Amino acid sequence: MNSLNRFADPFYCVTRLIVGLMFASHGGQLVLGMFGGMPGSDNMMMQVGGWIQLVGGLLIAFGLLTRLAAFICSGEMAVAYFMIHVANAPTPMAKFFPISSAGPQVSNKGELAVFYCWFFLFVVFYGAGRWSIDTWIRKGKTAAATATI
Amino acid sequence: MIASLAGWIELAGGLLIAFGLLTRLAASIASGEMAVAYFLTSFSGKTLNHALSVLDRGLPILNKGELPVLFCFMFLLVVFYGPGRWSIDSLLKGKLRSAATSSSS
Numbered sequence: 462m463n464s465l466n467r468f469a470d471p472f473y474c475v476t477r478l479i480v481g482l483m484f485a486s487h488g489g490q491l492v493l494g495m496f497g498g499m500p501g502s503d504n505m506m507m508q509v510g511g512w513i514q515l516v517g518g519l520l521i522a523f524g525l526l527t528r529l530a531a532f533i534c535s536g537e538m539a540v541a542y543f544m545i546h547v548a549n550a551p552t553p554m555a556k557f558f559p560i561s562s563a564g565p566q567v568s569n570k571g572e573l574a575v576f577y578c579w580f581f582l583f584v585v586f587y588g589a590g591r592w593s594i595d596t597w598i599r600k601g602k603t604a605a606a607t608a609t610i
Numbered sequence: 611m612i613a614s615l616a617g618w619i620e621l622a623g624g625l626l627i628a629f630g631l632l633t634r635l636a637a638s639i640a641s642g643e644m645a646v647a648y649f650l651t652s653f654s655g656k657t658l659n660h661a662l663s664v665l666d667r668g669l670p671i672l673n674k675g676e677l678p679v680l681f682c683f684m685f686l687l688v689v690f691y692g693p694g695r696w697s698i699d700s701l702l703k704g705k706l707r708s709a710a711t712s713s714s715s
Contacts, residue, residue, distance in 0.1 A: 466690065466692060472686065490671065561677055
């Protein structure tokens with residue numbers, strides 16, 4: 462089963478692409494009004510959050526400045542979870558459980574925010590992976606360095 | 611029937627993945643289940659309950675299938691990455707290895 466580990470890094474890059482694009486589409490919904498927009502997104506906080514999601518999501522998806530972008534997005538999702546989902550939960554139980562398919566009395570529906578927060582924290586520690594602009598730039602630099610020597 | 615079958619996979623598989631017991635096996639089953647869930651509910655339009663456009667089918671943000679897509683990819687990543695060092699799997703493997711070395715020496 463350990464032989465599967467050789468596919469971990471390529472598959473990590475595919476996952477990073479998909480998750481980054483889905484995250485960026487939330488940003489597009491907030492700041493550009495794509496996908497029908499989102500009600501209540503016309504205040505300063507939500508607009509700043511939306512730009513972080515749009516730009517950060519695209520940076521993570523294509524692997525440019527991956528760790529930095531993932532760190533900011535992860536922090537933003539933690540803020541979103543506690544300041545929006547937990548703060549608006551009506552019951553003590555709903556403050557604790559994020560399950561998105563349950564009712565508002567038992568759940569704050571912040572599962573996506575939690576999921577993105579932890580995934581991006583994983584990205585911060587794992588790095589960009591082999592299929593990313595970061596790796597591509599670094600390879601070009603080392604090739605140029607060895608060419609001059 | 612199909613929903614409660616899925617529920618058992620989610621309950622048992624989720625706990626197995628969380629504590630890292632039979633991690634790759636549990637994650638591959640859970641990942642497959644999430645792919646089925648996405649195509650049977652979100653992609654088919656059951657979640658939205660109206661006829662879907664091409665855009666609705668293609669984008670998880672529109673057909674509300676973002677969570678199954680995330681779980682599917684995350685668990686597939688777990689299948690390839692493995693249980694990691696803090697898991698029951700590695701604990702058992704370490705025990706087996708130390709038992710093997712102590713019996714051979």
